[in-house]
Structures are given as structure tokens and as C-alpha cells.
Amino acid sequence: MSVYPSQNFRVCISVNNFKTEDKELDFGDFKLISVGQGPQAAEWKRRLGCKVVPRNILIKEFPNYRMRDDDISGFDGIRDSIQDLLLVFRLFKVGDIMFGDLLIEDIEGNDSWYNKYSLAKRSFFKYDFGQDEIESFNNFRDNITNKDGYRNKFYKFSLNHFMSGVDKRFSYKIENLERIVDYVVALESLFLIDNKPYFLRRTIAERISRLLKDNSVGKIVKYMYDERSDILHGNNIDLPKNKRSKKIEKIKDNMWAPEELMRNIFKKLFDFNFSKKEDIVKFMEQLYDVPSYILEIMQSAKGKAEKALKKT
Helix, strand or coil: CCCCCEEEEEEEEEEECCEEECCCCCCCEEEEEEECCCCHHHHHHHHHHHCCCCCEEEEEEEEEEEECCCCCCCCCHHHHHHHHHHHHHHHHCCCCCCEEEEEEEEEECCCCEECCCCCCCCCCCCCCHHHHHHHHHHHHHHHHHHCCCCCHHHHHHHHHHHHHHEEEEECHHHHHHHHHHHHHHHHHHHHHHCCCCCCHHHHHHHHHHHHHHHHHHHHHHHHHHHHHHHHHCCCCHHHHHHHHHHHHHHHHHCHHHHHHHHHHHHHHHHCCCCCCCHHHHHHHHCCCCHHHHHHHHHHHHHHHHHHHHHHC
């Protein structure tokens, strides 16, 4: 095992879709500052290499940082920590908070590194945050990161799709519903992990309802599943103007609920720490499973249909 010298780094990163009335939010191990427009904004734009003027900057120090043996960039541990922090922000409340232009500075030297390719986008779902929420956020962060299942390997794929869904941003346009595809993929990878062939929409809705002990969320899950199917099957392409307008109105009435639901699901799932796939399959089947005799009926019908097709 290699031993790398420790270094002291400071990370500065632009924060998009973030709204606050406070000039500085001090979380203890990092802070968020509001950038004054004019010379201050111009200086931050220069330092970060931003294409647009930054409004908020997150600053976090990494004292005595050591590069890991499997470190590709030299800063993998720092990037992982920042990504973890972004995940916690997104789970804490609804809002498309995004981390954009990143600067890493050697505090004791003159070296600095920054990325030139920010993926942060403007979104309708702003992330409102005030001074009075800092304590709640820090308590939430301590609680959720210490849950048994927070780093469970079976959640990683699902969480990645949740994060990529938020990264796509949102506005009241049919095109921005694509984030629902990521959300449903995230849910399917867990709640349909037993790979049963029939009644997927019903099964995923029932399992999530029973996990959260809330029958009302089944309707939300089915809405998400139906929208995902419309997107993947091209049903939203070339919609007549009147149908497009109706769908946009439906989006306005329904999109906030899936956002809250996704966060509630993960916060509940982190209470469970699965060591092997069989354990999570059993857990999901105990939540809800389609009766075997119904599956047998469907399998029989499928067999008859396949025989009929061979004769055509």
C-alpha cells in the first residue's frame, strides 16, 4: 500500500438553482456564500472559469487530505465527498440544487485545478434555503448518513438514476418529463428486482405503498409509470396542440408529488441494509407479491398466444 503525503485543499464550487436571503450560511464544515454582483462576481467568474456569473458559492476545506491507492484523478476522495453532500441536499428537500463549476486549490501553495465542463442547468424547482434551516439540515445529514443502509451496494444504481434525473432539470414542458424515466428506472431496479414478468405497474405501486405505509402514494407511482411508458413509446411526439396543453396542465398538478415521493422512498430504504440479492428479493416479495395462481393464468395465456402466432 502506497503512502501519499497529506495536503490541505480548499474546494470552491458554484451552486445553481439555489435561493437564499442570507449573505453567508455557515454549516460548520463548509459554508455557502451569496456573491455580490459587480467586482466580486467578476472575480469569482474568473477564478472558477464560469461561463455565466455565479450567484452562490460553496466553500469547503479538506485538511490533511491523502490521495487513495485507487485514486484516478488525484482528488477522487474530494469529489466523492462533494457528491455525497449534493445527495444529502437533494434528499433533505425538493429542489434542483446543482453543483456547477469546481475549483480545487492547494491552500499552502499556488496550485489549483478546475473543471471546464459544468453540467448544471437552470430549473423550475428552485432550492430555497434559509439560516433557520441549517440546524435541521445538519441533524438530517448526521442521521441519514449514519443509517445502516446509507451505503448499501444495492441502492447505488438506483441513487445514480435519481441524481441523473434531477440533473436533467425541470420546467413545465413535456420534454422535461424525461427525468421521470430516470426515476422509474431507479424504482424498478429495487422494487421489481425479483424480475416477475407480469403486473409490473401494480406490483411496484403496491410495494412502495406498503413500504411507506401510505396507500395514497400508489396513484403517484402509477402516474409516473404511465408517463414513463408514454415517453419511451414515443406517445408524446407530435401531440396535437390541445392535447399538449392539457398534458402540461396535468404536469403542473402532478410533478411536485413524485419529487417528494422519490426522497421519502430513499429515506425509508436506508433503514434496511441488505447483504445479498436474495435478501432484498425476499423483502420485496414480503411487501407484495402477485398471487401465484394469477401468474399461472397469465403464463398459460402467453403459451397459447405463442402457439397461435406460430400458425400465422
